[in-house]
Amino acid sequence: MASHAKQRLVVVGNGMAPGRALERLFETAPDAYDVTIFNAEPRVNYDRIMLSPVLSGDKSFEEIVIHGDGWYVKHGVTLYKGAKVTRIDRAARTVTAEFVPSRSGQPSLQPPVTVSYDKLIVATGSNPIIIPVPGHDLPGVLTYRDLDDVEAMLLAAKSRGSAVVIGGGLLGLEAAAGLQAQGMDVTVVHLMPTLMERQLDPAAGHLLQRAIEARGIKVLTRANTKAIVGSGRVEGVELDNGTRLPADLIVMAVGIRPNMQLAKEAGITVNRGIVVDATMRTSDPDIFALGECAEADGQVFGLVAPLYEMANTAAAQLVGDAAAGFKSSATATKLKVTGINLYSAGDFAEAKDREEIVLRDATRGVYRRLVLKDNRIIGAVMYGDTSDGPWFFDMLKRGTDVADMRETLIFGQNYAGGIPLDPAAAVAALPDDAEICGCNGVCKGKITGAIAGLGLKSLDEVRAHTKASASCGSCTGLVEQLLKAQLGDAYNPAAVQPMCGCTDLGHDDVRRLIVAKELKSIPQLMQELEWKTSCGCAKCRPALNYYMICSWPGEYEDDSQSRFINERVHANIQKDGTYSVVPRMWGGQTSAKELRAIADIVDKYKIPTVKVTGGQRIDMLGVAKEDLPGVWADLSAAGMVSGHAYAKGLRTVKTCVGTDWCRFGTQDSTGLGVKLEKFMWGSWTPAKVKLAVSGCPRNCAEATCKDIGVVCIESGYDIHYAGAAGLEIKGTELLGHVATEEETIEVIGALTQLYREQGRYLERIHKWAKRVGFDTIRQQIMEDVERRRALYGRFVFSQQFAQNDPWAERAQGKDAHEFTPVADLTLHEAAE
Amino acid sequence: MSALDSPWIEVCPIDSIPLRGCRVVRTRHMQIALFRTASDEVFALENRCPHKNGPLSEGIVHDRKVTCPLHNWVISLESGEATGADKGCTRSFPVRLDKGRVYLEASVATAP
Numbered sequence: 001m002a003s004h005a006k007q008r009l010v011v012v013g014n015g016m017a018p019g020r021a022l023e024r025l026f027e028t029a030p031d032a033y034d035v036t037i038f039n040a041e042p043r044v045n046y047d048r049i050m051l052s053p054v055l056s057g058d059k060s061f062e063e064i065v066i067h068g069d070g071w072y073v074k075h076g077v078t079l080y081k082g083a084k085v086t087r088i089d090r091a092a093r094t095v096t097a098e099f100v101p102s103r104s105g106q107p108s109l110q111p112p113v114t115v116s117y118d119k120l121i122v123a124t125g126s127n128p129i130i131i132p133v134p135g136h137d138l139p140g141v142l143t144y145r146d147l148d149d150v151e152a153m154l155l156a157a158k159s160r161g162s163a164v165v166i167g168g169g170l171l172g173l174e175a176a177a178g179l180q181a182q183g184m185d186v187t188v189v190h191l192m193p194t195l196m197e198r199q200l201d202p203a204a205g206h207l208l209q210r211a212i213e214a215r216g217i218k219v220l221t222r223a224n225t226k227a228i229v230g231s232g233r234v235e236g237v238e239l240d241n242g243t244r245l246p247a248d249l250i251v252m253a254v255g256i257r258p259n260m261q262l263a264k265e266a267g268i269t270v271n272r273g274i275v276v277d278a279t280m281r282t283s284d285p286d287i288f289a290l291g292e293c294a295e296a297d298g299q300v301f302g303l304v305a306p307l308y309e310m311a312n313t314a315a316a317q318l319v320g321d322a323a324a325g326f327k328s329s330a331t332a333t334k335l336k337v338t339g340i341n342l343y344s345a346g347d348f349a350e351a352k353d354r355e356e357i358v359l360r361d362a363t364r365g366v367y368r369r370l371v372l373k374d375n376r377i378i379g380a381v382m383y384g385d386t387s388d389g390p391w392f393f394d395m396l397k398r399g400t401d402v403a404d405m406r407e408t409l410i411f412g413q414n415y416a417g418g419i420p421l422d423p424a425a426a427v428a429a430l431p432d433d434a435e436i437c438g439c440n441g442v443c444k445g446k447i448t449g450a451i452a453g454l455g456l457k458s459l460d461e462v463r464a465h466t467k468a469s470a471s472c473g474s475c476t477g478l479v480e481q482l483l484k485a486q487l488g489d490a491y492n493p494a495a496v497q498p499m500c501g502c503t504d505l506g507h508d509d510v511r512r513l514i515v516a517k518e519l520k521s522i523p524q525l526m527q528e529l530e531w532k533t534s535c536g537c538a539k540c541r542p543a544l545n546y547y548m549i550c551s552w553p554g555e556y557e558d559d560s561q562s563r564f565i566n567e568r569v570h571a572n573i574q575k576d577g578t579y580s581v582v583p584r585m586w587g588g589q590t591s592a593k594e595l596r597a598i599a600d601i602v603d604k605y606k607i608p609t610v611k612v613t614g615g616q617r618i619d620m621l622g623v624a625k626e627d628l629p630g631v632w633a634d635l636s637a638a639g640m641v642s643g644h645a646y647a648k649g650l651r652t653v654k655t656c657v658g659t660d661w662c663r664f665g666t667q668d669s670t671g672l673g674v675k676l677e678k679f680m681w682g683s684w685t686p687a688k689v690k691l692a693v694s695g696c697p698r699n700c701a702e703a704t705c706k707d708i709g710v711v712c713i714e715s716g717y718d719i720h721y722a723g724a725a726g727l728e729i730k731g732t733e734l735l736g737h738v739a740t741e742e743e744t745i746e747v748i749g750a751l752t753q754l755y756r757e758q759g760r761y762l763e764r765i766h767k768w769a770k771r772v773g774f775d776t777i778r779q780q781i782m783e784d785v786e787r788r789r790a791l792y793g794r795f796v797f798s799q800q801f802a803q804n805d806p807w808a809e810r811a812q813g814k815d816a817h818e819f820t821p822v823a824d825l826t827l828h829e830a831a832e
Numbered sequence: 833m834s835a836l837d838s839p840w841i842e843v844c845p846i847d848s849i850p851l852r853g854c855r856v857v858r859t860r861h862m863q864i865a866l867f868r869t870a871s872d873e874v875f876a877l878e879n880r881c882p883h884k885n886g887p888l889s890e891g892i893v894h895d896r897k898v899t900c901p902l903h904n905w906v907i908s909l910e911s912g913e914a915t916g917a918d919k920g921c922t923r924s925f926p927v928r929l930d931k932g933r934v935y936l937e938a939s940v941a942t943a944p
Contacts, residue, residue, distance in 0.1 A: 070883045070903070074920065464917045535852060535870040538892040538899030538906070561852040565890035565901040573901055577887045822844045822855035822866065828941035 006034045009318070010095055010115055012085045012262065013123035014039035016048055017291030017307040019066055021121065024315035026075050032319055035077045036115050038097045041146060042082035044068055048146070049304055049439055055150050055178030060727045080113065088266035090284055093117055119286055119318060122263050122274060126256035126292040126302070131166065134227040140234030141250045144175045153251065157182035161248035164188075164237045166225055168195040170335060172253035173208075176217050179251070187218040187245055189225060189237065191254075199333045199344040203360075204367055204383045211340050211365070258293045258300050273300040278325040280314040288314045296326050303331045308441045332393045332438060334386075341382075343389035346396050347371065348379030359410045368410055375403040388412035390478070394434050427481040436482070437468035437475045447479060451486050458491075459483065500539035502531050507543065507760040514551050522548065522559055536562075543761035546648065549684050550756050553798035560815065566646035569818055570806040571628055579628060580621040582645035583635050584681065587655045587673035587693075588616030597638030601631055615652030615690065617643055629819055633811035641681075641805040648762070649684045650691070653677040654702065658695030658712065667712035669695035672741055676710075679745060680752065682802040683795070686759030686768070689752065704732045707765040708748055717744045721751060722766040722774070730766055733774050736782040750781050750791035757794075840928055840935040846874060847932065854889040854898070859941050864925060865889035866934060867909050869896060874934050875909035876927045882907070882920030 009025075011018045014037050022035060039045075050064040072079045083097040094116050099108035128143035130136050142152050153175070156163070160183045165176045168190030180186045188195075194205030195212070209219050226240040228250060236246040258273035269275045269283035273295030280288045280296070290310040292302055301307055306328055316324030332345035348371045350356075359368040364384060370392065371379035376399050380392040391413040395402065402409055413429075432445030450456055450466045462479055463470040469479045483491045498504050505513070510529065519525040522544050526536060536544065541562035548556040560568050571579035585594070598618060602610055608622040623631055635641075644651060653676050656662065658669030673693040680691075692703035693710040703709025705725040709732055711718045716739040720732035735751065738744055754777065759768040769777055780787050810819075849855045849868040856879055857864040863879035865888050873896070879889050886902030896909045906915045912924035928935040 073884065533895055535894050537894045537897075538904065541892060541894065561850055561893065564892070569890075573887075573890060575884070575902065577885075577890075817848065817850065817855065821858050821863075822848050823857045825841070825843075825857060825859045825936075825941035828841065828859075828938070 007032065007118040008116055009033035009035045009119045009121070010117035011035065011037045011121045011123060012088075012095065013037075013121075013125055013291065013293075014041070014045050014079070015123060015125050015291055016045070016066065016304060017311045018121055018123040019045040019311075020308050021123075021290060021311035021315045021318075022075070022077070024312055025318055028315070029319040030075070033119070035075070036117075037072075037077060037079045038083045038085045038095070039079065039081050040084040040100060041148070042100070043147065044072070044079070044081075046147065047439070051144070051147065051150050052174035052178055054147070055153060055175065056181040057178075057729060061147060062727075082108070083113070085262060086112070088120065088122075088262060088268075088287075090266055090268075090287070093120075093286070095120065117286075120288070121314065122268075122282070122287060122289040122293065123291040124259040124262055124293045127259050128252065129255045129257050130252055131225060131254060133225055135229055135234075136252075138228055138230050138234045139232075140230070140248065141228060141252065144171050144251055144253045145256075153179060153249065154182065156249040157184050159248055160184060162186070162246055163249040163251065164245050164247040165251045165253060166237070167251075167253035167255070168192070168219065168221070169198065169253065169255070170196060170333065172251070173212065173335060175251050175253055176212070177215070179249070180215065180217050184249070187220065187247075188212070189223045189239070189245070190219065190221045191224055193221050195219065195221070196335075196342075199381075200342070200383075201348055201369060201381055203369070204342070204344070204381045207365065207367055207383045208335075208340065208342060215339075256292065256302060258295065260293055263287075263289065263293070271295055276326075278313075278327070279317045279322075280310055280326060281317070288317070290314050297328050299328055301328070301331075303333065305329075305331050305438055305441065312441075330393075330396055332389065334389075334438075341384055341386045343382040343386035344380065345389070345393045346377070346379035348381055354378070357406070357410045370410060372402065375401050375406075377402060387477075390434070390436070390475075391430075394430070427478055428485045436478050437466075437470075439475075440467040440470065442466050442468040444482065447482050448486060451483060456483075457487065499543060500537055502526075502533045502536050502540050503529060505529060510544070511547050511551070514547055520548065520552050520556055522562060542567075546684060546686065546761050550798070554801045567648070569625070569628065569815075570632075570642055570644075570646060570810065571623070572646045574621060576622075578622045578624055580619050580645070581623050581628070581631055581635075582613060582617055582619045582643040583640040584643040584677070585617040586677050587653055587670050589670065589674070590618075594638060594640060597634065597640070601634050604634070605631055607631075613645070613652075615645075616654050617645075617652065619645070626819055629811050629816070632807035636805070636808045636811050642807045644681065647684070648687050649682070650677070650680045650689050652690055653680075654690070654692040654706070656693075656695045656700040658693075662695055664698060665695035665712070666714050667695055667717070669693045669701065669710075669712050672710065672712075672717075672744065673701075675741065676745060676748060679749065679799070682804070683752065683756070683799060684802065685752065685756050687762050687764045689755075689765065691748075705729070706732065708751065710744060710748075716740065719744060719747050719751075722769040724764065724766045728766070733769065735778060746788065746792050747781060749795040750788040751777070753791040753795035753798075754780060756798075757791075839938045841938045841941065843934045843936050845933055846872065846929065849874070849934075852893045854891075854893060856889050857936070859943065861942070861944050863887075863889070864936070864940065865898075866927070867893055867898060869893060869909070874927050874929055876925040876936060876940075877907070877909065877912050878923040878925075880922055881905055882912075882914055882922045883918065888922070 045067040047064040047066050053059040082100050084100050085095050085097045087096040094114050096112055096114045098112045099110040101107050128145045142149055157179055162185040163179045165172045165188045168188050176186045176188045194202045195208050213219055224240045225237055227238045229236050229238055234250050236244055238244050260270045260274045263274045264270045274282055274289040274293050276282055276289050276294050276296050280290050282289050291307050310326055313324045313326040330346045335342040355372045357370045366384035369381045370377055377396045382389055430444050434444045436442055436444050447466050447468050456462050469476045497506055499507055542564055545559050545562040565573050571581050605627050607620045611619045613619045653673040655670045655673030659665040660670055689707045691708045692701040692706045694701040694703040695712050703711050704720055705723040709720040718737050719735045721735050723732035724730040755765055755768055843857055849866055852870050854865050854867045865877050865879040867875045879887050881888055881900040883905045886900040888898050888900055890901045891898040897906050899906050905918050908915055912922040914920040925940050
């Protein structure tokens with residue numbers, strides 16, 4: 001077998017550097033190695049640079065994944081998640097890993113694994129430094145290193161209490177901004193006189209401090225932490241000048257230390273990090289080290305560009321390119337805090353043989369300083385307007401002689417040579433090997449080549465094919481300029497985003513035309529609106545089907561082939577192709593009869609998992625497709641109907657027990673929840689809709705993070721909407737207050753109908769509300785009573801066609817073809 | 833035995849597959865997804881997306897393509913190849929249509 005001849009490559013660590021090395025390896029020699037990766041974190045490879053946007057809520061974890069599970073499968077990589085390598089046996093050429101305990105502290109039951117290698121990459125990264133002050137081990141003291149830290153911080157931030165960040169460097173400030181965005185009261189404690197002193201000179205450090213303070217974050221410089229105080233958990237920080245800062249959360253972001261324990265124990269040479277030569281080999285020639293754990297040329301590195309350079313070198317060496325060598329070069333730094341523009345590169349300490357050029361514009365908050373030596377730029381610091389950063393950095397790396405342009409140099413590229421250039425021309429003037437995307441190491445030539453060669457037309461396409469602008473996004477402007485320079489007028493980012501590649505029309509135009517032209521079927525619409533494909537695609541067809549249902553209730557016949565599988569078979573597809581079944585439990589209430597029926601069904605169909613959902617009902621997971629009609633028939637017999645847990649429609653109405661049982665209840669929240677659910681079930685909406693009704697402001701039903709929520713008070717009902725608690729977390733907005741249950745139902749019906757008529761397919765209520773404006777919505781629903789009644793009337797009208805239990809219909813034979821194979825050839829003997 | 837001289841077996845009438853839809857055929861070692869396009873063409877692919885083995889039979893059929901229900905990879909019904917920026921290929925099998933009936937090669941019943 002071919003695989004037998006392959007060499008075995010084992011990688012310890014699954015961070016960005018080894019990820020990049022493997023990418024390069026698979027590009028050049030996809031079949032050279034059988035690869036095994038050990039990741040001590042229980043997950044795939046993600047972009048650590050982007051943890052700050054995850055913390056601030058600007059991105060989700062899914063958006064920062066570099067290699068999803070599919071990538072490992074595709075390249076035949078064995079990935080051990082949650083497995084920490086504890087030993088390298090160089091004589092036997094094996095590594096041994098133990099599975100780490102689960103986050104709840106349960107020891108893993110999996111026995112340790114031992115794997116042989118021909119080549120080994122050690123990429124164990126670094127550990128955050130913990131200052132060993134008293135109290136450093138109290139619960140509530142965190143570091144800022146990986147996703148677990150971010151998750152712990154997000155959890156702590158829910159308290160809206162106060163946080164102290166120790167360390168005013170890049171990571172510390174990003175953590176502080178993120179925690180503040182999450183609603184915490186944040187103080188940064190920094191030992192040095194100015195912030196980010198390793199990347200910024202004192203002047204820029206002061207400007208930065210002013211900007212940070214302007215966002216409401218307190219900054220204490222020259223502040224030395226003496227102790228962390230608290231009994232049982234963190235209560236505050238004590239500084240050596242006697243100041244005490246109360247804190248519910250402390251983040252230590254004071255630096256990192258290469259993690260070289262494993263290599264050291266294996267007898268590999270270490271110094272500040274694991275010592276490697278220019279080929280990335282350690283003192284054992286079959287063992288490579290790269291990333292933050294490696295020490296090359298006497299230096300250790302923490303920024304991504306040199307780490308990627310190490311990765312490229314190691315990958316080239318692994319396929320026998322002996323010429324590949326690592327050279328440390330200058331790196332540029334940016335702070336990823338929205339609204340603060342900061343750029344620094346190179347060396348900017350003062351010295352005798354150096355000159356500097358400084359530009360200050362205090363009112364505009366602009367500061368620029370270039371450090372020159374022998375007429376060459378060796379350092380650049382920019383604050384405020386950083387647009388020329390890449391231009392200066394490019395000259396710095398090239399060692400360009402700037403003698404001829406010294407007069408105007410500091411004003412940037414626009415004034416170089418005295419002729420102001422427009423930004424597009426400036427980008428066009430960059431050489432092909434100028435780096436555009438620092439995160440992913442993509443140069444201009446690669447982007448322009450991809451635009452021309454692959455016919456790319458949009459930013460998203462460039463991101464998909466080149467990865468430029470796909471990480472931190474700070475080069476997005478440059479990439480757009482390249483698109484514009486190359487495509488001219490054909491690139492028009494401000495134009496309406498088309499629904500999909502099948503049309504140039506946007507969602508709103510299509511909806512308008514459906515009504516104006518009375519388009520009542522998908523084929524008719526595609527004909528009239530000149531669709532470019534014969535029958536659409538998986539993006540536009542479900543959207544069109546929804547728009548038709550919403551516009552023509554009672555007239556339009558649902559097209560099941562234009563629905564996603566979950567809505568077509570009325571169950572949720574799972575990753576193994578089985579389904580989950582969630583019956584409705586009105587307002588979250590159930591009964592002995594229903595529970596008994598569910599128990600019998602679970603036994604009868606041998607359903608492997610039964611789980612209580614977040615929406616107060618019961619989920620049966622792992623049902624084979626063929627069994628669905630039988631399961632539904634039995635649920636129907638017990639009086640249960642579909643919970644639409646799969647639908648872009650009304651999902652659940654969560655309730656608390658209200659005046660029925662609760663000492664604090666002010667209204668019958670359960671009863672109102674049941675009424676709302678009975679009124680609204682079966683309705684189709686642009687995206688899922690979840691409701692909750694709480695019986696008092698203690699809000700046990702968590703109504704203020706739902707699409708629509710009601711909070712009962714003594715005087716009536718506060719109606720909230722546009723909350724989110726999924727990819728994004730967002731509290732609701734108050735729509736208004738009403739006195740009676742009847743008014744509550746009318747307002748919610750009207751609101752839902754307005755959303756049904758205006759929301760773009762897959763756009764949740766909070767996104768829709770943000771797009772059209774909260775005031776506009778409030779005016780139409782709460783103030784314009786005529787309009788509210790009309791909307792409510794349209795909702796009631798459409799509900800008469802919507803409330804048929806899909807499960808009962810299918811248990812009686814509707815769409816039977818969906819649930820059985822068309823033929824069974826398993827017993828067919830092959831004819832000779 | 834080469835594919836060319838394999839006899840054909842009748843599987844089903846074309847009308848038992850929904851227009852722009854799919855039905856599954858079980859064989860000894862796999863599932864085959866039979867797709868029917870808007871223009872009444874029929875294609876057969878192994879019912880596994882090259883990405884993460886998603887059941888292609890449950891996807892939305894458009895033109896001569898199907899979009900996998902798990903992660904929206906778009907697979908060509910003609911070649912089984914992933915389209916767009918994704919790379920991967922699922923097995924495809926010859927199909928014969930005759931008088932409204934769908935035939936597969938007999939060898940697929942026992943194909944590994």
